[in-house]
Amino acid sequence: MNFIWRHLADKDRAIRYAARVALEWQHPAWWENTALDEKEPRKAIAALVALARVSNKDEFHRKPTDPKPDAALQGRILAALDRIEWSKLGNSDRLDLMRAYTLAFTRLGPPDEGTRRRLTAKFDPLFPAQTRELNAELCQMLVYLQAPSAAARLMAALRAAPTQEEQMEYARALRVLKTGWTLPLREEYFRWFLKADNFKGGASLAGFIRNMKNDAINTLSEDEKTALKPVLEARPERKSPQELLAGRQLVKEWKVNELVPTVERGLKGGRNFERGRKLFGAAGCAACHRFDNDGAAVGPDLTSVAGRFSVRDLLESIVEPSKEISDQYGAVAIRKKNGDVVTGRVGNLNGDVLMVIENMFAPNDFTNVKRQDIESMQPSKVSMMPEGLLNSLKEDEIQDLAAFLLSRGDRNSKMFR
Ligand code: HEC
Incomplete structure (x- = not known):
């Protein structure tokens, strides 16, 4: 047992995991009290996760003959978790702690009213946190607890979220929130679904978003449904690239030569990771590129540009995208026999028809070209990436965006000190 216990706090995640599973195979009577009394946060979290997991099955797996969830044990587990000081934990231990709380509910039943209020007061000020993963956990917890402030605060987070993935995390959590809504917030939330129709992803994305919306509609009262009818029935907005980037003014037609020294100076320190990340969304990059998933x-994918590009190369590929086109992602120019030219990427082949994506912002809109109508096909000399995307950014914004792109996703890099 000592052997297992020691490894619950190993610095290797895989070993911690193995130790916890080993613990779960021991009879809980032997270690329940040790788990509840453990002072070292990492060991305590792992042991309490184990305890919640073995103490009861979740509702889905519980048979009618299984013992009822033990409310007293839940109270003791939560009290032990509450003793762990959030401010002293790093990001990954905080994630584990959130998981322990979640398990205490999924395995041992929903909290009573007093506990719900106490935990709402505890988690409310912790949101928003530093990292996206942690925010995803916290926002789900606040919704689970039906925190009165969740509607306003998660809508603010949704509004500020730079990428579609992050927006979806908030929107997904919000779909089952029943309290704290005002009509304008509800309306804004359902308006988000119209925008989400422009999102790009796998074939199941549209269905996923539709299910999310249906779940949210199911939480509405009849009065709310009537009041929100216009937005619930509105047709999705299809937006052009220009409109998607709208709201940003022209600052300057930046040239590579003037940006190189500016950005190099900027990378020495004092950059703002979070602002760089937001600009990656706001300047349109996230509509076409992945970064850190x-x-x-x-x-x-731009996550590893730091290893492949100098500052000058990086700026060149953004300011003058057509100067050097990556062959894997280049477009083709198709000249038809009737003289028309269709430029884009061949997204699909359908028998004798080439389905061409002309506008990268709308990858589901195809222009069909029949093979027998084609006179010639050549690699296009024009990149699919629009020019001038930096022209709406100020000098220090470009510095932050460049630092973000060169960070590999590490917000602790010295560029940000
Ligand atoms: C409409 C889609 C689109 C948008 C918006 C877009 N890009 Fe691109 N980008 C591409 C495509 C396609 C390529 C590859 C073809 C090429 O090299 O021109 C590319 C290439 C690049 C490259 C070279 C990568 C490599 O591995 O060769 C960099 C760097 C880059 N983009 C950065 C950005 C940044 C920063 C933004 C936002 C300011 C942005 N892009 C916005 C489509 C886009």
Whole structure:
């Protein structure tokens, strides 16, 4: 037992996991009290996760003959979790702690009213946190607890979220929130679904978003449904690239030569990771590029540009995208026998028809070209990436965006100190 216990706090995640599973195979009577009394946060979290997991099955797996959830044990587990000081934990231990709380509810039943209020007061000020993963956990917890402030605060987070993935996390959590809504917030929420129709992803994305919306509609009263009728029945907005980037003014037609020294100076320190990340969304990059698992995959993944590009190369590929076109993501120019030219990426082949994506912002809109109508096909000399995307950014914004792009996703890089 000592052997298992020691490894619950191993610095290797895989070993921690193995130790916890080993613990779960021991009879809980031997270690329940040790788990509840453990002072070291990492060990305590792992042991309490184990305890919640073995103490009862979740509703879905529970048979009628299984013992009822033990409310007293839940109270003791929650009290032990409450003793762990959030401010002393790193990001990954905080994630584990959130998971322990979640398990205490899914395995041992929903909290009573007093506990619900106490935990709402505890988690409310912790949101928003530093990282996206943690925010995803916290917002689900606030919704689970039906925190009165959740509607306003998660809508603010949804409004500010730069990428479609992050927006979807908030929207998904909000779909089952029943309290704290005002009519304008509800309306804004349902308006988001109209915008989400422009999102790009796998074939199941549209269905996923539709289910989310249906779940949300199910939480509405009849009066609310009537009041929200216009937005519930509105047709999705199809937006052009220009409109998607709208709201930003022209700052300057930036040239590579003037930006190189500016950006190099900027990378020495004092950059703002979070602002760089937001600009990756606001300047349109996330509509085509992935970075650290966020964003769309129309263009190359940019997470590792730090290893492949100098500052000058990076700025060149943004300011003058057509100067050097990556062959894997290049477009073709198709000249038809009637003289028309169709430029884009061949998204699909359907028998004798080439389905061409002309506008990367609308990858589901195809222009069909029949093979027998084609005179010639050549790699296009024009990139699918629009020019001038930096022209609506100020100098220090470009510095932050460049630092973000060169960070590989590490917000602790010295560029941000
Ligand atoms: C409409 C889609 C689209 C948008 C918006 C877009 N890009 Fe691109 N980008 C592409 C495509 C497609 C390529 C690959 C073809 C090429 O090299 O021109 C590319 C290439 C790049 C490259 C070179 C990557 C490599 O591996 O060769 C960089 C760097 C880059 N983009 C950065 C950005 C940044 C930063 C933004 C936002 C300011 C942005 N892009 C916005 C589509 C886009």
